Amino acid sequence: MSVATAEKQWQVAWVPVGLHHGTFVLLALLILVNAALTPNFATFATLWNLLLQAAPALLLGVGMTLVLATGGIDLSVGSAMALASVAAVLAIPHGTVAAMLAGLGTTLALGVINGSLIAHWEVSPFLATLATLITGRGLAQVMSRDGEVVPFSDPAFEALGQGRLGPVPVPVALAALTIGAGVFVVRATTWGRYLLAIGGNERAAYAAGVPVGRTGWIAYLVSAVLAGVAGLIETARLGATDPANIGAGAEFAAIAGAVIGGTSLRGGHARISGTAAGVLILVVISASFNMLGISYAWSMVLQAAIILTAAALQGRGSPGEGRA
Amino acid sequence: MSTCWGRRKFLQRLAAGALLLPGCRQSGGRLVVGFSQMDTGGAWRVAETRSMREAAAARGDRFRLLVTDAQDQTAKQLADVEDMIARRVTALFVAPREYEGLETVFAAARRVGIPVFLLDREAREPGTDYLTFIGSDFVAQGRQVAQWLVRHTGGQAAVVELTGTPGSSVARDRAAGFREGIAAAPGMRILAAQTASFSRAAGQRVMSNLVQAFGPRLTAVYAHNDEMALGAVQALRAAARRPGRDVTVVSVDGQRAALEAILRGELGATVESDPRLGPPAFAALEDHLSGKPVPPRLLLTDRLFDASNAARFIGQAY
Numbered sequence: 001m002s003v004a005t006a007e008k009q010w011q012v013a014w015v016p017v018g019l020h021h022g023t024f025v026l027l028a029l030l031i032l033v034n035a036a037l038t039p040n041f042a043t044f045a046t047l048w049n050l051l052l053q054a055a056p057a058l059l060l061g062v063g064m065t066l067v068l069a070t071g072g073i074d075l076s077v078g079s080a081m082a083l084a085s086v087a088a089v090l091a092i093p094h095g096t097v098a099a100m101l102a103g104l105g106t107t108l109a110l111g112v113i114n115g116s117l118i119a120h121w122e123v124s125p126f127l128a129t130l131a132t133l134i135t136g137r138g139l140a141q142v143m144s145r146d147g148e149v150v151p152f153s154d155p156a157f158e159a160l161g162q163g164r165l166g167p168v169p170v171p172v173a174l175a176a177l178t179i180g181a182g183v184f185v186v187r188a189t190t191w192g193r194y195l196l197a198i199g200g201n202e203r204a205a206y207a208a209g210v211p212v213g214r215t216g217w218i219a220y221l222v223s224a225v226l227a228g229v230a231g232l233i234e235t236a237r238l239g240a241t242d243p244a245n246i247g248a249g250a251e252f253a254a255i256a257g258a259v260i261g262g263t264s265l266r267g268g269h270a271r272i273s274g275t276a277a278g279v280l281i282l283v284v285i286s287a288s289f290n291m292l293g294i295s296y297a298w299s300m301v302l303q304a305a306i307i308l309t310a311a312a313l314q315g316r317g318s319p320g321e322g323r324a
Numbered sequence: 325m326s327t328c329w330g331r332r333k334f335l336q337r338l339a340a341g342a343l344l345l346p347g348c349r350q351s352g353g354r355l356v357v358g359f360s361q362m363d364t365g366g367a368w369r370v371a372e373t374r375s376m377r378e379a380a381a382a383r384g385d386r387f388r389l390l391v392t393d394a395q396d397q398t399a400k401q402l403a404d405v406e407d408m409i410a411r412r413v414t415a416l417f418v419a420p421r422e423y424e425g426l427e428t429v430f431a432a433a434r435r436v437g438i439p440v441f442l443l444d445r446e447a448r449e450p451g452t453d454y455l456t457f458i459g460s461d462f463v464a465q466g467r468q469v470a471q472w473l474v475r476h477t478g479g480q481a482a483v484v485e486l487t488g489t490p491g492s493s494v495a496r497d498r499a500a501g502f503r504e505g506i507a508a509a510p511g512m513r514i515l516a517a518q519t520a521s522f523s524r525a526a527g528q529r530v531m532s533n534l535v536q537a538f539g540p541r542l543t544a545v546y547a548h549n550d551e552m553a554l555g556a557v558q559a560l561r562a563a564a565r566r567p568g569r570d571v572t573v574v575s576v577d578g579q580r581a582a583l584e585a586i587l588r589g590e591l592g593a594t595v596e597s598d599p600r601l602g603p604p605a606f607a608a609l610e611d612h613l614s615g616k617p618v619p620p621r622l623l624l625t626d627r628l629f630d631a632s633n634a635a636r637f638i639g640q641a642y
Contacts, residue, residue, distance in 0.1 A: 039537055045563070046536045053529055146373070147364045149524060149551065151581055162562060238524055239558060240581075242551075244365025245523040290530050291537035293516040297490070 055171035056230035060254035063223030071267025072125035079136030081231030081247030111224025115217035140243040161236025199267025358408035362421035371599035371642035379602025462497030470505020488548040527555025550582035580641040
């Protein structure tokens with residue numbers, strides 16, 4: 001074995017693993033520091049508050065990780081949240097179930113459009129989902145008369161965002177289930193293996209008989225529908241739809257969470273648990289800066305520094321290795 | 325009066341190759357005026373745009389209004405205003421996202437003799453870069469809210485402040501006015517001031533963090549707009565602090581949803597910031613066109629709404 005291969009092996013074996021664990025170490029560290037410094041941080045109320053705030057981004061993060069694994073990207077998730085929100089609130093007069101179906105149906109349609117553009121017309125994922133980001137946000141605002149905030153009152157719908165199962169807020173339970181399902185799908189299903197194969201080397205995957213188009217298509221569908229669920233949760237928490245603001249910039253939180261968690265933008269990786277930790281790191285930073293009374297601008301600086309560090313560490317590993 | 329886009333005229337201009345040249349100030353014999361709106365998110369902006377459209381429609385025989393939406397981006401607003409100057413509109417109404425980014429286009433408008441009317445957000449030098457400012461006195465709004473809160477709490481309150489978009493003159497002035505208003509009451513303390521960017525979702529998120537940090541110590545919330553206050557009300561309820569009883573919430577804007585919250589007892593007071601700028605804006609334009617002098621600041625009088633009068637005014641709220 002030559003020195004070069006040995007070094008390569010070392011990187012393959014250790015850099016991603018180190019980064020993967022690094023995410024959890026950093027999260028633990030942030031929590032410990034805050035427990036010591038931030039007043040009232042180490043309480044159950046704060047724990048649930050943090051997880052509740054993270055829940056929509058966690059859902060987006062799972063979908064984004066699957067899409068990133070194929071070597072694609074989904075910029076439209078924030079707009080999908082707004083679309084689901086407006087569609088659901090407009091449908092509330094027809095009942096809670098109809099409202100939720102309207103919300104999810106709209107995002108399903110968005111996912112079909114994204115998937116078709118990318119898989120069948122071979123539009124680059126960045127451009128296709130940038131287009132649906134812009135159209136989706138515009139459409140959401142048009143649907144609510146120029147972007148008006150529309151309040152509603154429907155206790156069953158609001159329970160989706162404000163209810164609890166025992167001590168656990170409903171959105172947190174949904175996020176936890178989704179993360180569990182995501183980890184299972186990537187590790188234990190054929191579709192999960194196809195996903196990583198496409199991201200690793202699309203041509204080789206195609207030659208090996210992987211249904212490239214359909215596999216990627218489903219990833220965008222899942223991403224859009226999870227964004228729909230996140231949009232419904234935000235709407236239920238607010239008791240209103242705010243089409244100009246719901247989900248604005250949410251795609252960045254999801255992408256950043258995934259990158260911090262060790263999922264590469266080059267495809268071939270899908271570290272769902274890492275994404276969850278990455279999203280939580282961002283939420284702990286912004287929430288604790290609020291609680292400490294430090295300007296929001298500084299939390300953005302710290303978040304950016306962590307994202308860059310994670311990206312730089314990833315750059316040293318080679319693409320294509322590592323699984324969930 | 326000749327029309328600019330009538331078919332005959334259109335063909336003549338096409339033949340002359342002059343279609344894209346400046347000089348098309350009129351449309352169907354009417355004067356074309358531009359309105360550059362910074363964003364259409366939120367009830368306040370929607371009501372402002374609607375008011376401008378209605379005021380223009382009421383003078384439909386004389387004016388035609390072009391409306392652009394900068395979608396909360398200064399760069400887009402810059403381009404929007406440049407486009408309207410290139411079209412040689414008769415006058416420009418601008419609701420600026422931030423004034424500093426627009427100085428160059430205002431200078432360009434002045435060079436070609438297009439008067440600029442600044443709406444709702446003020447800048448430094450009226451009379452040179454723009455003809456007049458039409459809007460509210462944001463410092464006075466903050467002061468009015470503060471004085472109500474001092475009276476209502478007997479001068480004893482620990483306040484959390486949810487501030488607007490950092491750097492905007494509205495946020496700066498509403499913060500300054502509030503501090504003026506509580507200066508004489510030593511029992512009024514500001515525990516924290518954090519931005520929630522004028523949005524309901526951010527108001528809820530930031531407030532839920534602040535409730536965790538301060539717990540029962542916090543007794544009042546001052547939000548720079550109703551949207552953030554309504555988000556804060558949701559966050560307080562989720563943390564089992566009763567808005568209106570355990571914590572007094574006050575804000576600025578006076579939108580319908582806020583008046584409804586006052587009637588439910590969740591919001592203490594809100595100071596109106598009237599978005600209906602269309603009628604005074606067009607009145608100022610007509611004065612200017614007929615040669616009458618226009619004062620450099622046209623300030624609207626803002627009313628305070630609380631439980632004593634909310635029911636009476638809710639029909640007028642936007």
